[in-house]
Amino acid sequence: MRPYVIVNVAVSADGKLSTRERRQVKISGKEDFDRVDEIKAGCDAIMVGIGTVLADDPSLTIKSADRIAERVRNGKPEHPVRIVVDSQARTPPDAKILHKGPGLRIIAVSLAAPEENISALKNHAEIIQAGEVTVDLPVLLTKLAEKGIKRLMVEGGGTLIWGMLSAGLVDELTMFVGNIIIGGKDAPTLADGTGYVLESDFPVLERMDVIPMEEGVLIHWKVRK
Numbered sequence: 001m002r003p004y005v006i007v008n009v010a011v012s013a014d015g016k017l018s019t020r021e022r023r024q025v026k027i028s029g030k031e032d033f034d035r036v037d038e039i040k041a042g043c044d045a046i047m048v049g050i051g052t053v054l055a056d057d058p059s060l061t062i063k064s065a066d067r068i069a070e071r072v073r074n075g076k077p078e079h080p081v082r083i084v085v086d087s088q089a090r091t092p093p094d095a096k097i098l099h100k101g102p103g104l105r106i107i108a109v110s111l112a113a114p115e116e117n118i119s120a121l122k123n124h125a126e127i128i129q130a131g132e133v134t135v136d137l138p139v140l141l142t143k144l145a146e147k148g149i150k151r152l153m154v155e156g157g158g159t160l161i162w163g164m165l166s167a168g169l170v171d172e173l174t175m176f177v178g179n180i181i182i183g184g185k186d187a188p189t190l191a192d193g194t195g196y197v198l199e200s201d202f203p204v205l206e207r208m209d210v211i212p213m214e215e216g217v218l219i220h221w222k223v224r225k
């Protein structure tokens with residue numbers, strides 16, 4: 001058993017998530033951020049990789065007061081559980097994700113995470129250990145399901161999304177494709193990691209919707225099982 005997984009990203013027209021220095025850039029605007037906020041509000045948890053925390057220092061909170069109020073009316077916590085996939089427990093103890101807004105945070109670490117790093121995070125987050133050297137994503141998702149997380153949004157970055165896709169753990173993908181070219185062979189893309197060699201291994205997507213939005217386009221895919 002695992003949660004239903006939605007990956008959401010904004011990519012440039014050339015498929016990049018950010019610059020080669022991993023500097024966050026404005027790919028989409030207010031309308032897209034509001035759409036993302038709505039997906040977040042419908043999820044039990046939001047997950048990012050440690051690369052995203054170190055690069056962007058996101059809070060991953062819900063921004064709309066109306067959506068927060070609706071969640072509370074429905075007996076849910078104000079914000080979804082915020083999860084960092086962080087093999088070595090490198091999340092800075094002052095990271096925004098640990099301090100902005102109320103609610104549970106989970107840092108998923110491997111058995112190789114240094115004990116002093118874990119100790120520095122214990123006061124701010126629940127620590128889940130899964131995997132020997134890197135976080136074992138299928139094991140983590142099983143543990144999240146046991147905690148009642150049914151719907152999980154993954155915000156990136158490219159390494160974590162690759163890990164999720166290559167383990168067959170993604171159900172839906174929504175991507176805003178913006179009208180800029182970032183360029184650079186070292187700039188992160190939607191799916192980094194090692195990549196596939198065999199065509200028979202490629203995940204195949206089913207196109208659900210294509211919507212012109214702002215100066216770009218929103219594409220909604222389902223992963224064919």
Ligand SMILES: NC(=O)C1=CN([C@@H]2O[C@H](COP(=O)(O)OP(=O)(O)OC[C@H]3O[C@@H](n4cnc5c(N)ncnc54)[C@H](O)[C@@H]3O)[C@@H](O)[C@H]2O)C=CC1
Binds near residue numbers: 164192
């Ligand atoms: N445009 C957009 O929508 C978004 C862009 N980004 C960008 O993505 C970049 C960060 O991406 P990355 O550097 O790729 O870092 P990432 O956020 O994907 O984190 C990757 C890290 O997760 C950890 N990890 C542990 N177990 C893992 C596993 N089994 N599979 C995969 N990762 C595992 C590893 O330490 C790995 O280095 C930043 O530049 C950020 O701005 C991030 C989120 C959204």
Ligand SMILES: Nc1nc(O)c(N)c(N[C@@H]2O[C@H](COP(=O)(O)O)[C@@H](O)[C@H]2O)n1
Binds near residue numbers: 010025028033036061
């Ligand atoms: N949807 C979207 N459009 C863009 O143009 C972006 N640059 C991003 N980036 C990601 O959004 C997250 C922001 O989180 P908070 O507002 O701090 O909660 C962060 O992870 C960025 O990488 N997304």
